[in-house]
Amino acid sequence: MTPLHYYLIFAALLFSVGLAGALMRRNAILVLIGIELMLNAANLNFIAFWRYSPTANELVGLMFVLFSIGIAAAEAAVGLAIIISIYRHHRSTQLQHVDRLKG
């Protein structure tokens, strides 16, 4: 059986890619995608820790991840709606143009 730390390292890499995307990309949609990646890295960790835990026959980790994916879908819908309304307002999805909240 594949050792646990393989999954963890993979999840860490996936999280790092997502974090880098969220921090570096200028396009709001791509930032959203980065966030999805980080969320999924977390999901992967959940599944991995559940699979290698002493109580693996109980479906706790699986249920967590299912809820998390559902929330992520809802969140992506809300995020996309915000991005669309930002686009309508600013005629752009470039995040550097969206700085009205600096006070």
Place this chain on the structure above:
Amino acid sequence: MPSIVNYLWLIPALPLLAAGMIALLKQRHRSLSASLSIGSLAISLGLSIAAFVPTLGPIEGGGGVKRWVHNLDWFEFGNTTLRLGWVLDPLTAAMLVMVTFVGLLIFIYSVGYMAHDENAARFFCFLSLFAAAMLGILISNSLLLLFMSWELVGLASYLLIGFWYHKPSAAAAAKKAFITTRIGDMGFLLGLLWLYGETGTLLFYDNGNGCLEQSALNRLNTLTTAGGMGVATAISLLLFCGAAGKSGQVPLHVWLPDAMEGPTPVSALIHAATMVAAGVFLIARVFPLMDVDPANVAGSSTALSVVTWVGAVTAVFAALIAVGQNDIKRILAYSTVSQLGYMMLGLGAGGVAVGMFHLLTHAFFKALLFLGAGSVIHGCHEEQDIRRMGGLRRQMPTTFLTYAIGMMALSGVPLLFSGFWSKDEILHAASVWPVSRLPFYLGLFGAVLTAFYMTRQMFFVFFGKQHLGKEAHESPTVMTIPLVILAIAAVLVGFWGTPAWPWLHAYLTGHELHLDLSALAKSATLMLISTAVVALGMISAWRLYTRKTPSSPQALDPLEAAQPAVFGVLKNRAYIDEFYEATVIRLNHLLSVTSDVLDRFLWNGLVQLVSLMAIALASVGKALDQFVINLGFDGWCGGLKQGARGFARLQNGQVQSYLRVIGLSLVALVVVLLWERRR
């Protein structure tokens, strides 16, 4: 107490009110202002007579003088109450009647004299002010009230002498009069303060507590000053300084002849009849104080001896100068100074009644003479030099007759004229003065001179050839009627005080009065002497000037031809003015120049130095302010601003930069946690 005592204040108040009302009128209301002042003074005369009547009659309880006072509180400071009051006694009553009567006649005369002056309303305003102040002096029962009225009189005199202020000589004379009398008044004020300090009251009579009453006098009698002189004597002498200034005694007489620059009615009213008599009146009023002397050995107190000597010297000195004068009013002015000297002599040697008798008679005949002189000047078209007149008796008969009566009264022509009786009284007092006989001889010599210079003046003005270029004319009736009334009075008032029937003496001192013809016989020797003296003066003058009549106004006076040096001294008023010019005034000038120099260089330098130091200190403060406090504060503010700007840059609205901060913080947190674990 007669009810008039409570209303005595009305006598000065009415003319004061008139003066105030006239001051508000316009200059063209001349007849209204004249009627106001004449009317108010006439009412005052009526009140004065009403006040005079109760002082007559027998004295109840025998002895003493009738005297009523009315005192009131003026104001309080601390525990002290300053009290003023007025007094009605024979001295006040007699003076009140004299001043209001003579004053009224002179006011009436002024209507004619000032008819052509465009400022007649102002003139009547000043005259009324003067009358009010003079009457205030007479009724005061407080030395303070007397002093205030005294100064008001001085002010009125200043205003009236300088009435024609556009003439430089009149303006200078007004200043001279004011300043000279001020020197005497300084003494008066010091005496007043000292008296207040010693007795605690300035009221003359206050039911036994006044400063002229026995308890205060006894107290003063026991005190002596540092030099062994009695305090009462010192105070009396200080008060006499004031009296000498006002009454033109040597050496403060210089202002009086110059005061003749004023209009002639002013000379008559103020500088002959009333104001100059105020000094004599003051001495008579404080006579009980003058009489106190602990070191009284010679029978006369020190203060009264000084009064006597000053009076005697003034009488002769001024009479001598009068001989050398050519201005009709100046002759009369010096004669006034001389007669005031006689009054002082009488007061010092013979007491209140003697001095006051001459004061009262003199007031009438000297007012008469001045008004006569005014009439002559008016008739001769403002000519004042007696050498340019002459022969006026035909053109001005009324003036001539009345003037002759005044002249004979002044010279002391026997029996019929008032001056004879009063001067005789003074000479009598001087002849029995216990200290020295010299004042008596001086008085006799003065009488010769008086007769001489008056005859000389009469001769030049009314006799001899006429030198006046223009035609002289008699003055209007409004001017001659007062002359006639005064002439009658000048004859009659003498009979108040003949040795046989000394009514005034009895009235003023409260003695029993009885007709005593033998007294006449007792003083017959003295009367003969003074008659001889008068005759000597008059006849010598008459003979001298009829024989050696100067042929023209420019010709030398016969006396000058005989004794040019002596006459020159007299003509130049004994160089007293020049003497003062060379000493007092030069000293004064020197002092003022010195203080000017000091002011300009020393004090100014010091002040400049101090101000420079202040400026230096201020600039140090300024530098501190500018460079330390300002810059420090600015730096602090700048730092704050810079910091704020840095923080503000952090919040740039870029979501991703916030996110980066969060990410970096996460990394840092992880590192810290790991680090903690490791330890």
